[in-house]
Amino acid sequence: xxxxxxxxxxxxxxxxxxxxxxxxxxxxxxxxxxxxxxxxxxxxxxxxxxxxxxxxxxxxxxxxxxxxxxxxxxxxxxxxxxxxxxxxxxxxxxxxxxxxxxxxxxxxxx
Amino acid sequence: xxxxxxxxxxxxxxxxxxxxxxxxxxxxxxxxxxxxxxxxxxxxxxxxxxxxxxxxxxxxxxxxxxxxxxxxxxxxxxxxxxxxxxxxxxxxxxxxxxxxxxxxxxxxxxxxxx
Numbered sequence: 001x002x003x004x005x006x007x008x009x010x011x012x013x014x015x016x017x018x019x020x021x022x023x024x025x026x027x028x029x030x031x032x033x034x035x036x037x038x039x040x041x042x043x044x045x046x047x048x049x050x051x052x053x054x055x056x057x058x059x060x061x062x063x064x065x066x067x068x069x070x071x072x073x074x075x076x077x078x079x080x081x082x083x084x085x086x087x088x089x090x091x092x093x094x095x096x097x098x099x100x101x102x103x104x105x106x107x108x109x110x
Numbered sequence: 111x112x113x114x115x116x117x118x119x120x121x122x123x124x125x126x127x128x129x130x131x132x133x134x135x136x137x138x139x140x141x142x143x144x145x146x147x148x149x150x151x152x153x154x155x156x157x158x159x160x161x162x163x164x165x166x167x168x169x170x171x172x173x174x175x176x177x178x179x180x181x182x183x184x185x186x187x188x189x190x191x192x193x194x195x196x197x198x199x200x201x202x203x204x205x206x207x208x209x210x211x212x213x214x215x216x217x218x219x220x221x222x223x224x
Binding site: 032034041042043044045046049087089091097098100101102103 | 114150151152153154155158166201203211212213214215216217218
């Protein structure tokens with residue numbers, strides 16, 4: 001099962017881009033990368049996912065390296081409400097179980 | 111559209127007592143998950159249901175934990191008897207089907223065992 005590694009914490013100024021890295025060097029060819037975030041006292045919330053191409057939606061962009069061993073979640077204009085723990089997860093080959101690491105605590109400062 | 115609903119939000123019990131958590135998934139979602147989240151860590155899967163069938167319960171401590179999903183809709187997770195180490199947040203999630211990794215989580219039940 002692919003394991004993910006993320007920095008424990010990051011800070012970002014309000015209005016600036018937040019770039020959250022994730023290492024998943026043991027990812028296999030058919031495993032997707034998923035990003036979720038968890039605001040205090042709430043359940044995790046889906047953000048975005050991808051296989052090998054870069055992806056963008058209304059919440060964020062996902063950049064996956066060509067070798068797929070790492071990815072970066074980009075919040076283009078961070079707001080105070082983006083303060084949360086961000087989890088990078090890899091879908092196991094069974095297609096049914098996400099494995100969450102300890103995540104990155106992102107703090108957006110005014 | 112209502113999201114995943116869990117109850118209760120908080121539960122405080124003494125060790126050796128039983129406890130149950132309830133989850134109502136998003137309407138039409140066939141796959142239901144129960145996770146446990148310890149303080150400062152990410153969620154860990156306990157059990158996954160496809161409709162009413164438990165298809166992945168390898169992480170469920172079966173000596174004291176049990177779960178059911180009658181009629182393939184609502185689900186309950188039970189601990190009997192509870193131990194101090196069971197203190198955690200218990201999260202329920204649902205997805206349209208098992209191939210879709212997009213899971214929708216409830217707010218969780220915070221369990222404190224004294």
